[in-house]
Amino acid sequence: MFVTFRRLRRCQYVQLMTTCLVLSLVMVCWEQLDNTVVSHVKSVSFRYFINRFSMVNKSLTIPREQALVFSNFPYLLDHPEKCKDQDVLLLLFVKTSPENIQRRQAIRSTWGNQTYIRQSLGVTVKVLFVLGALEASDERPDRSTYGPQEQLEFEDKLYSDLIQQGFTDSFHNLTLKLLMQFHWMHQHCAHARFLMTADDDIFVHIPNLVQYLQDMSRRGLTDLWVGKVHRGSPPVRSRSSKYYVPYNMYPWLSYPDYTAGAGYVVSSDVADKIYHATLTLNASLYIDDVFMGICANAIGVSPREHAFFSGEAKAPYHSCIYSQMMTSHGHVEDIYDLWKAATHPQVKKEGPGLIGRLYCTIVKVALLCRPYYVNSYPCKAAFS
Known part of the structure; x- marks a missing residue:
C-alpha cells in the first residue's frame, strides 16, 4: 500500500511538472501561436462561417470628398496620350521605386519589350512604370550633379514610360500606387481590354499571358480577376512585421479574398468597377493587394485562381x-x-x-x- 501511494504521488508530480512545462512553453510562444495558428483559425471561421464582409465594406465607406485625399495628387511625370487611337490588349503597370532603374531597364529589355511584343505576338501591350515622389532626404546634395528626380526625368525622356505622382514613394503608400493605376486607366486608357499590375521583381511570360488573354477576349469573358488567390487570410498583428495592421485600421478577423500583389490581371469591366469603388472607400489600409480585395468585394467580384500565377516565390527552372x-x-x-x-x-x-x-x-x-x-x-x- 505504501509503495502504491508513493508511486501515485510520483505520477502526480510528473503530471504537474509536465503541465507546468507545457503552460510555460505556451506562455513563451503565445504571441507566435496567436499570430499563426490562432489568428488563422479565427480568420477561417470568420471567412467560412460568419462571412460578414458586408460590414467591412460599410465600415470603410466614406464620403467622396474624403476619398479624394488618397488620389488627388499632381502628376510629376505623365503620358496621357500613351493609348490614344490604339487597340490595346493589355495595359500593364509595373510598381517600381525611383532607385530601381536597373530593374526597369531589365524589364524593358526582356518581357516588357513592347517592340518585341508587337512584332512577335501581333498585339499591343502598353508597359508603364508607376512610382511616387522621392523623399526630401533623397534630393541632390549639391547643384553640380543631377539629382534623383532629374535622373528620372532624363530616363523618362529616353523611354516615355514613367507615370509618377506627388506622394512619397514608400511601402506604406503602395495603396496610393494602386489607386493611381486604376484612375489613370479610367482617364486615359479605358478601352484597353485588360489591366495587369505587377512588381518590378517579377517575371511575366508574355507569350503565354497574351495567348491566355486573347482566349479570354474571344470568349467575351467578363468579371475576370485572375492571379494567386489568398482566401481567409488574417491581418498581421505582430508589430515587428512590415505587414502589421493595427486594430483601429482594420478591426476584422479576416480579409476578403484577394490575389497576391506580385502580379494579377483584371478585365476592363472589373477595372472600371474598381475605379468607382475607390471613390468611396477609405484607402488608409496600406496593404495594396488586400485593399484591392476590399474594393472587389464591394462590387461583388471574386478572384479566380490560376495555378501558374506566382505568389511569393520563384517558379522552378524547367x-x-x-x-x-x-x-x-x-x-x-x-x-x-x-x-x-x-x-x-x-x-x-x-x-x-x-x-x-x-x-x-x-x-x-x-x-x-x-x-x-x-x-x-x-x-x-x-x-x-
Missing part, C-alpha cells in the same frame, strides 16, 4: 514549367537568363504529344509536389 508559366516572383539578376530560357523555341517542342505530356507531368510532380517544399505553384499545377 522547360516543362515554362510552357505554362504566367508569372514568377523574385527575379532581378537572373531575369535575362530566364527570359532567354523561357521563350526558347525548344520549350514548345517538348510538351506536345502523349509522351511529351507524360514526361512533363512527371517532371512537374517531382518539382511541385514535394512535401514541406515552398514553391510558387501548387501541386495541382502538375496536372493542368
Whole structure:
C-alpha cells in the first residue's frame, strides 16, 4: 500500500511538472501561436462561417470628398496620350521605386519589350512604370550633379514610360500606387481590354499571358480577376512585421479574398468597377493587394485562381514549367537568363504529344509536389 501511494504521488508530480512545462512553453510562444495558428483559425471561421464582409465594406465607406485625399495628387511625370487611337490588349503597370532603374531597364529589355511584343505576338501591350515622389532626404546634395528626380526625368525622356505622382514613394503608400493605376486607366486608357499590375521583381511570360488573354477576349469573358488567390487570410498583428495592421485600421478577423500583389490581371469591366469603388472607400489600409480585395468585394467580384500565377516565390527552372508559366516572383539578376530560357523555341517542342505530356507531368510532380517544399505553384499545377 505504501509503495502504491508513493508511486501515485510520483505520477502526480510528473503530471504537474509536465503541465507546468507545457503552460510555460505556451506562455513563451503565445504571441507566435496567436499570430499563426490562432489568428488563422479565427480568420477561417470568420471567412467560412460568419462571412460578414458586408460590414467591412460599410465600415470603410466614406464620403467622396474624403476619398479624394488618397488620389488627388499632381502628376510629376505623365503620358496621357500613351493609348490614344490604339487597340490595346493589355495595359500593364509595373510598381517600381525611383532607385530601381536597373530593374526597369531589365524589364524593358526582356518581357516588357513592347517592340518585341508587337512584332512577335501581333498585339499591343502598353508597359508603364508607376512610382511616387522621392523623399526630401533623397534630393541632390549639391547643384553640380543631377539629382534623383532629374535622373528620372532624363530616363523618362529616353523611354516615355514613367507615370509618377506627388506622394512619397514608400511601402506604406503602395495603396496610393494602386489607386493611381486604376484612375489613370479610367482617364486615359479605358478601352484597353485588360489591366495587369505587377512588381518590378517579377517575371511575366508574355507569350503565354497574351495567348491566355486573347482566349479570354474571344470568349467575351467578363468579371475576370485572375492571379494567386489568398482566401481567409488574417491581418498581421505582430508589430515587428512590415505587414502589421493595427486594430483601429482594420478591426476584422479576416480579409476578403484577394490575389497576391506580385502580379494579377483584371478585365476592363472589373477595372472600371474598381475605379468607382475607390471613390468611396477609405484607402488608409496600406496593404495594396488586400485593399484591392476590399474594393472587389464591394462590387461583388471574386478572384479566380490560376495555378501558374506566382505568389511569393520563384517558379522552378524547367522547360516543362515554362510552357505554362504566367508569372514568377523574385527575379532581378537572373531575369535575362530566364527570359532567354523561357521563350526558347525548344520549350514548345517538348510538351506536345502523349509522351511529351507524360514526361512533363512527371517532371512537374517531382518539382511541385514535394512535401514541406515552398514553391510558387501548387501541386495541382502538375496536372493542368
